[in-house]
Amino acid sequence: MSGDRTRRASEKDDHAMSQDDVQGGHPPDREAMTGVATGRDRPAPRADGHRRRGGERPMVPRAEFRSYYGRPVLKRPVWSARDIAGYFFLGGLAGASSVLGAGADLTGRPTLARGAKVGAAGAISLAAVALVHDLGRPARFFNMLRVAKASSPMSVGSWLLAGYGPLAAGAAASSVTGRLPRLGRLAGLGAAGLGPLVAGYTAALITDTAVPAWHEAHREMPFVFVGSAATAAGGLGLLTASTGDNGPATVFAAAGAAAELSAVRLIKRRLGVVGEPYERGRAGALLRAAEILSATGVGCAFLSRGDRMLSALSGLTLLVGSAASRFGIFYAGLASADDPKYTVQPQRERIENERIERERPTDEHARPNS
């Protein structure tokens, strides 16, 4: 036992450079093999020993895949979770809050309107800081506005933010100071018009990548993001508005949470193997937490009518739930980029399916069992 430990320790010291030092190293069960041990007929070792949760067992043996020493095919996104997943949360919170704020304005709910407008301006300011902070060259932030490219969701988003930011800030300033009320209301309406796009474009941003868990979910992801945005904005409304004003915030959050949670479930179901990262590890834990938090938050919000304290608590729960959801989706993407299985296996299946499709009409008579 102790001898074992010493041996391992000395090994570490002797080989100053080991596989662990290689950037992004590879899992220990995918060691390189030479000589007799290698070979095409030997399937790549399984990526992990995970068994699927629940009792479901695959009917067919798991498809094996091949890779280059288990190394990822894709490059992992270089974005930091705090900045970018944080931005997704803050941007969503801002965009949906602007909608809530304008609605409150139009229906005469001053505390909800002020909280939502100030929240939107604050969130989008913080979001902008996070975005600039994440750049490799923050000083070159304005290069984002050098071109306008419809093919780049980040370019579209930069222009959206350039329009939305001042509107949200103007609406908040007018709401707080009471000055220029008509202009302030107009700015608020403008922000509410752009808000849903600010909340939703980030879904196009992450799904417009080669990251399998993100890209393959491109149809559902906007509903997750916009839903999560509404959950957060509703939460902020519950936190800031008086009990007389917060009714719509509860309904808004409930609708958002319903959309978000069902879209995540749909992703997990539809994506099959590629959806695994949404159920495993840190991403899985965060998404499960998000589900519980959002459901609890909505439930408490409906029960809390008239109770300022409980409203605020449920609002806070909803905000945390929305953030957990964004971070969960972010980490699921990283996990799917890190494992070559999620890149190779679906593509190989696609090739095989196309080959079968192609060969069907010509080979029909040649097949013994067709």
Added chain:
Amino acid sequence: MTTESRATAAPAGATGAAAGVDPAARSGYTEHPPRMGFFTDTSVCIGCKACEVACKEWNAIPEDGLNFTGMSYDNTAGLGASTWRHVAFIEQRRPLARQQPGVSHADVDVLELAAQGASTPPEQAGMTPTEPGRPDELRWLMSSDVCKHCTHAACLDVCPTGSLFRTEFGTVVVQEDICNGCGYCVPACPYGVIDQREDDGRVWKCTLCYDRIGDGLEPACAQACPTDSIQFGPLDELRERAAERVRRLHDARVDDARLYGADPDDGVGGTGAFFLLLDEPEAYGFPPDPVVTTRDLPAMWRSVGVAAAGLLGAAAMAFLTGRAGRGASGLRGRSR
């Protein structure tokens, strides 16, 4: 035939539609030189890594780690911000056609060999990649990887600053004085080529030696390659040459030979740098069927539009149903 990748699925189309999309013309060049590219014929790669060295030297790329990976002779590990050519080494116990290099020397009499003197008779000399061997022997695949310079380049599509651009040669190049390090191109690349330098913050990748080819020189890696495994030239010519090479290898019973990236109908519209491989692409670390992510962008925007409209709808619903609630709470407020 069954192991062929989709790249060789339609060899007839390879010459018929060889031109495919002209990326330079699509990017607005009215008059431009022919599309230039690489044909990397891995069947003659000897794993010397001269391409890696030449690339580093010519492009003045900083050192990015002196590592021991345990992956055969590959201590470079993969392409990255400071590695624009990477030679992969794959050891397999499997014949390359009817041949293999031997690793078992049990039947060799060393003393008898010594009696021959310093030279080995040619017929007893070691294998060449296309020389027949025994079926239990080892084959060693080597392949020099590089940026693919896609016809439909996701990195270029998603770049928000216009730093990545299409050259008149149809290649894709980063303008380092524009890049602000947003990192969007990194996960967009379906091949995992482009990456960010941590200390520098910007992204870097192969330029297909934009500074050399404009002056009529070939890229540094192609010039340094001693076996012409890396061939540089007009893409049309390279594709014809590659198709001919595959035919010859198939005639020599190297049935595994297949092209990767030469099909203008694949998910990225064919690549400017394509390969002749002796195994499935994923064995070399390539994605078997890459698709440019922006192909699905219209669907993404549609989905965003519907979701955004849904948000407005949810707000309308919230304030309509909330009105009743407000009435109630308003009453409550008044009665207090």
